Amino acid sequence: MGLLFATLGSLGDVKPMVAIAAFARDAGHHVRFATSPGHRRLVEEAGLRYEAFGSDAFFESRDVRDAMVAPRTGFGVFMWHANLVALEELHGRLTEISEGADMLVATPLVMAAHLVAKQRKLLFVSCVFSPAMVLREASAGAVDPYQDEWRRRLNALRQEAGLPRRSFPQMERFSADLTLGVYPPCLRPASGHYISAPLEIGYPRLQMPLAPLDRGLATWMAKGDFALVSFGSFVDRDAENCFASAVEACQRVGLRCLYVSKHSANNLALATGGDVRVERFVEHSQVMPSAAAIVHHGGTGTLVESIHALRPIVVTPFGLDQTYNASRVQEHDLGEVLNASLIDPNTLAGALSSAISAWPRREALALSAIVCDQPEETAVREIEQILNAHRN
Incomplete structure (x- = not known):
């Protein structure tokens, strides 16, 4: 059967979809994968047919990156740049x-997916990477500054397709034949009301051959204990302050600092020395297990890798689904949580110290949090059940 996967966003929004798509291909389905050009190499290295879709150029603007993690309006800003600018x-x-x-397999981050599925009469499976995507409580207080424009332009597209007008047409993106909860069990909410109740399958970790670790980085890592500080593939808010705070905090707890910043690495590298190293990108699965502690923003993909690494964790949510994810980390006692707006040398050093001292207690909790049997296989099995039911 023909499956088209479509997603937009960061690496954490692409990697699990690639894992599911690759398993579907190996199961004999004809698979294509649509995403923005920045992820083309990842898709093709997984052996999937790539289809150009959307743009990720807006990630290059610091003002946009800052706006995307604003507590109340950040998600609306992201959806504007990822979707509405060129809806x-x-x-x-x-x-x-x-x-x-x-079938179309997409995420709620692709606003046009539900419309195309209805027009083409395709089966539609939606993948959500955090319960925050579909929990009504998680979006309480959020403001979409573009709500009226969504309504106008989506209803115009609905009219062209012969579909009825909706008061809130952007909510129709949750009207899928199946919603898969592509996140680890530790993110499951204790309570709440879903816009669309997901079938939780776990978070697939993409397994692909990796290039050997850069020799210079490997040599640096081997010279002594270090903390990995990584705020994701697009978060870069207040980079200079976060970097300076991370360096001093690491020094205070006796660790060297490996700081990862996709957009500010070149500028920050000017301030590095023997105990401080800056990288634009590292493969988390290669580096995290060697770290004495890990500081990250709480995105689902990074969180999953940090738990799998079985190292002390400090989560510093900036916004979007990170705040919700951090609340679950705190609830399950998997790590320390420090709001990104509170980062300074004192607070970060305190959080690192607490994470390291609490690790003997938390290691068993982390081990139990990562147990999940082949989520990509589960996803494809559920997809095939829908395909077979409609074929028969």
Whole structure:
């Protein structure tokens, strides 16, 4: 059967979808994968057919990156840049590349997906990477500054497709045949009300051959204990302050500092020395297990890798789903939580010290948190059940 996967966003929004798509391909399905150009290499290295879809150029703007993690309006800003700026173009492109597909597998981050599925009469599976995507309580207090424009432009597309007008057409993106909860069990909410109740399958960790670790980085890592400080593939808010605070905090707890910053690495590297190293990107699965402690933003993909690494964790949520994820880390006693707006040398050193001292107690909790049997296999099995039910 023909499956078209489509997603937009950061690496944490792409890698689990690639893992599911690759398993579907190996199960005999005809698979194509649509995402922005920045992720093309990852998709093709997984052996999948790549379809260009959307843009990630907006990540290069520091003002945009800052705005995307604003507590109340950040998600609306992200959806504007990822979708609404070129909504009609994205709709047209997805309509074009979905020709011949039997099912569209997408995320709520792709606003046009539900419309194309209805127009093409395709089965539609939605993948959410945190309960925050579908929990009503998680979005309480959030403000979408573009709500009126969403309504106007989505209803115009609905009219063209012969679909009825909706008061809040952006909510129709949750109207899937199946919603998969692509996140670890530790993120499951204790209570709450879902917009669309997900079938929780766990978070697939993409397994691919990796290039050997850079020799210079490997040599540096081997010289002594260090903390890995990594705020994701697009978060870069207040980079200079975060970097200076991380360096001093690490020194106070007796650790060297490996700081990862995709967008500010070149500038920050000017301030490095023997005990401080800055990288634009590292493969977390290669580096995290060697760290004495890990500081990160709480994105689902980074969180999963940090738990698998079985190292002390400090989560510093900036916004988006990170705040929700951090609350679950705290609830399950998996690590320390420090709001990103409170980062300074004192607070971060305190959080690192607490995380390290609490690790003997938390190690068993981390081990239990990562137990999840083949989530990509579960996803494909559920996808096939829907395909078979409609074929029969």
